[in-house]
Amino acid sequence: MTPDGPRDFTVQNQTHVRFQNGTYEGVAYSNTVSTPLVGPLLKAAKSVSTPRASINQVVTFSIALSNSGNRSAQVTVIDPLPAGLSFIANSVLIGGVPLTGISPSAGIPVGIVNVGATILITFQAIVVSMPPGLRFANQARVEYVFTALDGRSVSGTLHSNTASFGVNPFRLSASASSSTTVTFAGDVIPYELAITNEGSEPLENVVITIPLPEGFEFVPGSVVINGVLMPGIDPNMGIPIGTLLPGQSVRVSVHLRVTGAPASEQVVIQGRIAYTIGGAAASLLANPLVFTVVKPQVSIQLQVDRTQASVNDTLQYVAVVRNDSSFAVDVRLFDLVPPGTSFVTDSLTLGGQQQSVTRIEGGLPLGTLLANSQLVVACRVKILSSAVAPGLPPILEGVRASFTFRLADGRVVSMTAASNAVKTGLFAPLIAVTAAAQPQYVEPGESVGIGAIVRNNGNLSADVTLYRTAYPPEYYIRDVRIAGRIVPGFPLTEGLYLGTIPPGGSIRVAYIGDIGEDYDVALPDIVGLFTARYKYRFDEQMNSGESRSNEYVIVVDQTNE
Template identity: 25%
Template sequence: MSSEGNKPSRLENTSHILYDSGSSSYTTYSNTVRIPIVGPDIELEKKTDAREAVPGKPIPYRVILRNKGNYAAKVVLYDELPKGMAFVPGSIVKDGVPLPGVDLDEGLKLGTVDPGEKVKVAFQLVLKLGSEEDCGKKVCNRMKASVSFYSSNGRKVKGNVFSNTICLPVAKADEAVPFAKLTVDPAKAAPGDRLSYKLIVGNQGHAAAMVTLLSFLPKGLLYVPNSLTINGNWMSGGVPGNAGIPLGLIEPGESVTVAWEVVVPGVTIVSPGQWIDNRAILKASCRDPSCAERVSEEFHSNKTVVELCFPVITAKLKAKPEVSFPDGYVNFTLQLANAGNRAAICGSDKLLRGPISLVPESLTVDGEGKQATVSDNRIVFGELAPSGVMRILFQGIISPLVTTRTLRGHIDVQYEYLLHDQVHKEAVSTNPYTIAIMHDDE
């Protein structure tokens, strides 16, 4: 679909036969078959007058697309953006007509390009402020045209055509080039944990900049009042307002360190395996009166991610029979399940209370007998893995002195898990049980 050098307009082919007759050799030629080449021949040429890429300064590009073939084709034009570069919104012009809202990254539809037709497209790219491209390196990009047409027999033909590649050296900016680097500790957390964020805001350019921190709190987490510091100085108060936090004037080569803390809310708000991401949003403006007309530019930090790791224990209890009598036995089935992503050690300080006492040596966990005595302060059932289920069977005996007609109760289950060498302790209660008591006088 593209031409390199002079492309022939047709294919020519002639066959010949070599044969011997006696002591003589002969050659016989066939007629010449000439097949015309039918199809588009798309050519892309990319140009720029810029000699270097300066962060924050738009770079103008021009592209000329020609169809040097003899067949029309539909063409969609793309720009292969290198890392750190972005389109300047509203800068695309096709054949002198501005195209607002069009993005070459998503593709500029040129429609049908007829044989001999030429399309001119102009646009601007910009090397982002605070990008990771270092001075002295080169930033390169090229255009791509997605071409499609239907052959004479109705077959759809598709292909890609690429332009020449333009490389520009990255130069030092004569203006501020702010950047922001965000870190968080720890990378895994549980409900109630504190997350410590640190944001380093610096200036890689050659002019000072006034910087304001616009947004820095992760969604859904609780800000710790009075935890915000700027270069070690405490900023008292609650959540900062919508106006942002002024970080002051940052000179070239200097930086400001901002730190704060948030708390992970309870299990009713967050979920195990949930990812908490955060990205700081800032804006920078020029201090020099000569650039007063320049609009403040917004820039972002990198994104940080924290994984929430904790167990979610549920407890269900069954008591049989539902009708008993003084000095009677009751069979209990306690089922624990872990819907979280962290293992937990489960147990209970006291399985039964009131007029029902635990029958010694009746307790089994998943079929394995665990001895328990009345004097035990705590019964440990064992470790419950994520997505695991544990069944605890035990018996209770009703006091012969019971006088009530109904016994009601539940079981409190305690569990603990380890994260970052810190033991987290939680508790959950079962559903209530009810046992009717039949007395001899009834």
């Protein structure tokens, strides 16, 4: 017999007649009439994947549809779900093949079910609420059409068995949230978790744990439960809630600090709620929160054109400011002019374009630096005499950038970046003059010894001429000596040429000052000092400088005998 042909389903009928003639009784039989039965013989066996489920649990329904008749049938299965069950879209499978866009309540077009065939239909649903009596019961309806032998189209309906399963009498819901899902190293963000006992049984020993990814830590003392600050709770050890009665809700919040950039740009934080019910341990995972950790990457590479220089020399600094972030930043550059130098007017260039500016000491706005771009900043500075300090420290330079960027949540963040340090060795004589007068108190007719020591504490030789202050009338100098050698005098205007003083060298100048007998003691005290003017050569350039001594005081008084 072919799959579409008739089977030996027949109804046989035969009549008989009982009769009696006097004492004789008899039976007469008619001929047998056979009537063939034509049509499908369908059966729908429905089952469910679990005898008991919980809220938010997924269950799978299966319907095994078989045809043991003698005609094929066009079949549609209609299976509306009871309240509390929600169909999972695109979960219908027929013979293991997915059927998208179909729902059981609207009807599942099974197609032709051939004679002798069995087709398995499955679909899934999720438990969203508790049913009356804590039990779901469900029955499918099968509608079919077949063609009789005489060509007529015959339709019919049958029902599956009833499939049922129980629902656990408790439900814990959890909803995690945060005011932002974008953050950065150094940021502090809130994590909130609201839990509700939607079941009919109390949940005991409720504890919330929040595993944190690399680069995150809890802010100590930041746990808040239902608006009450709980500084004594350490969230690393879990946040104890206790018993959650039916219908009761608890809202927990804690602050998280981003201590560093994690390996991945996106991290997931998912809280877990552990509890017991009826002595049995259970747990629930909250919805995961995905945080994007923004990693600003602004760098500055600094270069200087000279490693050695002297006073009045110019240095050129070149700073390459690079934004390797995936977003734009607004940048302002600081400290382009190191201490002991001054900016050379109109020497600034941005991206090779000269800028007409006279000062940049207060910070230089660079504007918006796009993602994965750079800007070359160059300027020149002049070394001032104030850079020459004891020990001749080098001119150290390191620039910094202040940059801002906007997060997806609207917050504007300001950060800083520092360049590498560059230095230029400073070469110059460092002339120091120390003056002294002995004795300090004298009378007319007496003499004072005046001395000056001129030292070169620098690293270059210098030709030095020493100058003195003018003295009042009746004050005479004699016996002028340079390093013990007598010289003709100490002219006021021309000064006293000391010659070349090498680095680390010194020369002593001394002379006698005589106070004349007719010195007017009413004059002010004699205040003197020395000025050393010097010249030196560096890189074929002649420079000059000046250094003053301390003041010395001579008090001329008349002692009354």
